[in-house]
Amino acid sequence: MAKQGAVTPDFNIMIVGQSGRLQYEAIMFAASLFANTKGKPRLFVAEPQPGPNWDGNPTMQGPVRQLLTDLGATILPFENKVFGQTYPYGNKIEALQALPEKEPFVFFDTDTLILDDLHDVPFDFSRPSASQRVEGTWPKIELYGPGYGDIWKSLYDKFGLDFESSLDLGQPDEHWRRYLYFNAGFFYYECPRVFGDRFLDYAVAIRDDAPPELALQTMDPWLDQVALPLVIHSLGGGREALPTGYLDGSHSCHYRVLPLLYARESDRAVDVIEDVTSPNKIKKTLKNYEPIKRMIYQGRGQKVRALFDRDNLPRKEQAIRNRIKREGFWMR
Structure with missing residues (x-):
């Protein structure tokens, strides 16, 4: 620090x-x-x-x-x-x-x-x-296959790195966050x-x-x-x-795709993206990309935002994506 x-x-x-x-x-x-x-x-x-x-x-x-x-x-x-x-x-x-x-x-x-x-x-x-x-996207543990510990240790061993000092011992064994x-x-x-x-x-x-x-x-x-x-x-x-x-907080927002930004990110993030894209010299270029044109300039993003309570979002990102898709608002 x-x-x-x-x-x-x-x-x-x-x-x-x-x-x-x-x-x-x-x-x-x-x-x-x-x-x-x-x-x-x-x-x-x-x-x-x-x-x-x-x-x-x-x-x-x-x-x-x-x-x-x-x-x-x-x-x-x-x-x-x-x-x-x-x-x-x-x-x-x-x-x-x-x-x-x-x-x-x-x-x-x-x-x-x-x-x-x-x-x-x-x-x-x-x-x-x-x-x-981050979510626990990798590795995917297979039935009868090696667990998290064996998979990650094999990589540390391959490059001569100390595996034990990388662990978060506050997390249980075989939990991906460990x-x-x-x-x-x-x-x-x-x-x-x-x-x-x-x-x-x-x-x-x-x-x-x-x-x-x-x-x-x-x-x-x-x-x-x-x-x-x-x-x-x-x-x-x-x-x-x-x-x-x-980062990923007060000073930056990794939104991934615009529908997810409008669905789950802070009011500050929405205000920033709509403010910085408003000048005509920027709008002239950005409107050539259909998702930006629809989500920002034609207001589809605000319709997505109205679908969700930021204080009570689904735990899994896939559930957010599925809701947006069901309403016909998904774009990327």
Whole structure:
């Protein structure tokens, strides 16, 4: 935890922008960042380049790129040498190599809003962490197969890491929360090259030569979230490295898709997204994407919001999704 009174150093912020939905989410992220963070935050929008690992062109449209630049972002081209079309989640891993070396960074998924000044977040960049807004999505325990402990221990053993020190002993044995697991919606460290090299090495090693305990497990789309806790643990980070309540709380909102934002997120998040998307120069571009046009500009999001009591939401996200779909309001 950062010492009381310590000043968070300057840092770089990275998201991934590419053709399709992500380029429009990148605009909303950038607009919310610059509206709510003082000074001139350094935002890099990492953009995968055409190459053999992509069918077609993954780059953003010209008007989107221009708008992002006008807002204050820097477009950061990078090459997919390992991942690409077959595993686009790998973008967040490979793009780290393009960031300035030895400069602290925070990565955010593009489907995130910034709600308050990120400079107020007490990052200790020497101790990495990531989002704990996560459900027990991996591993899926199979009848007669290995349990959580055996599966996770096999991964720590593979990379020569201490397994016992990663455990939350306040959770019962074989409960998924006992084992270090993050959502990759944000993560941070003091150097993107060090973090990115290790993230790539671990992800490729798991993909290509997984321990036998993983034989029954699905790695797509979970590969990044399987490797991430191992990377964080290996670099001296963990659950308690960042005080709770800032990211995925008062200062950022990882909404995932717009219907879920309107269904379950705070009034502040809704106010921010509707405010930052209202200027005509932003609206002109965003309305070209049908879900944003319908949910924000034509008021469908407010109809979704009226379906739910934020103080009494269904416990499972799938139940929220199902209700929205039954009412005919689901879009992404």
